[in-house]
Amino acid sequence: MLPSETLLFGQGRFRVKKPKLSIRVFHFSDYCAYLKAAYDELCGHDPSVSFRKLQKVAGYSETSNHLWMRMHGHAPLSQQAAQRYARVFGLKTREIQFFMLLAAMNQAKTDEDRNAYLEQMMEFREFRESRINNPADYYSPWYLPILRATVGLDDFKEDPAWIAERLLMPITKKEVEKGLQKLFAIGYLVRDERGSLRLSSPFVGAYEDRHDPDPITILNMRNYDRAMIELAHNAVGKQPQSQKFIVGNTLHISRRQALAMRDIVRKCLREIEALASKDEAVEVVYRVNMQLFSLSKWTDEEQK
Structure with a gap:
């Protein structure tokens, strides 16, 4: 009934x-x-x-x-x-x-x-x-992945002032403190036997996240992507050439080639993650941006 x-x-x-x-x-x-x-x-x-x-x-x-x-x-x-x-x-x-x-x-x-x-x-x-401690909110606010990567530095100090000073982006001590708390709550940070913050896993995110069906997660990821592109924009004029590598090319290609390039970019990202996972000194936090986008309109037939 x-x-x-x-x-x-x-x-x-x-x-x-x-x-x-x-x-x-x-x-x-x-x-x-x-x-x-x-x-x-x-x-x-x-x-x-x-x-x-x-x-x-x-x-x-x-x-x-x-x-x-x-x-x-x-x-x-x-x-x-x-x-x-x-x-x-x-x-x-x-x-x-x-x-x-x-x-x-x-x-x-x-x-x-x-x-x-x-x-x-x-x-x-x-x-x-309902969204407290939701791992899907890893990208909101956008600086959470950056804070998480900072915890992986060999000389990391669990000090909001130290973290804010170490990072090149503008971030307050309060934002750092709340960000670390959220990362711990949603499981991306853990404490070891000595009580120190540690990464729960070497890598998070990458290509698979783009398949998440949750509309809010998708929106958070797009906001995050914009923030990362803005950081790259700022790095163009502010960082010395020895610390950045920004290249690209404008091409006229077929639709099949555009799809093939996606696979190449995806494979390249996997190789970069494999390189980063090698047992070496962890000294700096870097962002790898990979963009592949159209500069001309697709025909109606091509969009189907």
Whole structure:
């Protein structure tokens, strides 16, 4: 039997009880995933639940596929529709507000807008708590991977002032302190038998991270990539040639060659990581940026 409150929605044969789901909307970073999970739970409690029934209760035609299309990302979910379906699934006021922000963030056209919506989502305590100690947030804030690499230096000192002074990028002692705490909490740093901070593994990230399906993780990685490119931009004029190596070439190539170059870059990164893993003195922190991007538009046929 469907767990519910006494409040009823709809009229006639579409009159259904307001559900109380066990899943929490604050634990989701994809509105489509939430709609699917909520629908599946309702169906598990009540076999009479259907797309037609729920979208009719939400105020849409029972003969359309309105809910299914939006649940699977085949049609945009407007703010009005997000609010209506949130109510159908029994969400309360704050949960509705969060769901509407989540839908807006997922469907935003630019990362600037996505970051703005995410900032508003982070104001919800339940959502913040759901992402505490989440390894997927390794790239947020962007300087966490740099702090982690700094811990691997042979002369590392667990002193925020020492770390801030050692790094070339602007970072405060407070940011260092909070960053180390987060890295320890999410498992990328550990303490050895003497209580000293150590790396939990030699390497983290690289190419495989780009396949993470979580929208927030993807956004964090893009923010991180921009920050790393900005650091490279600053290094062009500030670092001596002996400490940097910035090269590139502009080519006219085939689409097949562009894909082949990805494999070459990926292999090169693996070779660099293998070199860095050799047992030698660890004296400096370096960033290896590898960019391969188009400077001209692809034809419609090529983009498929």
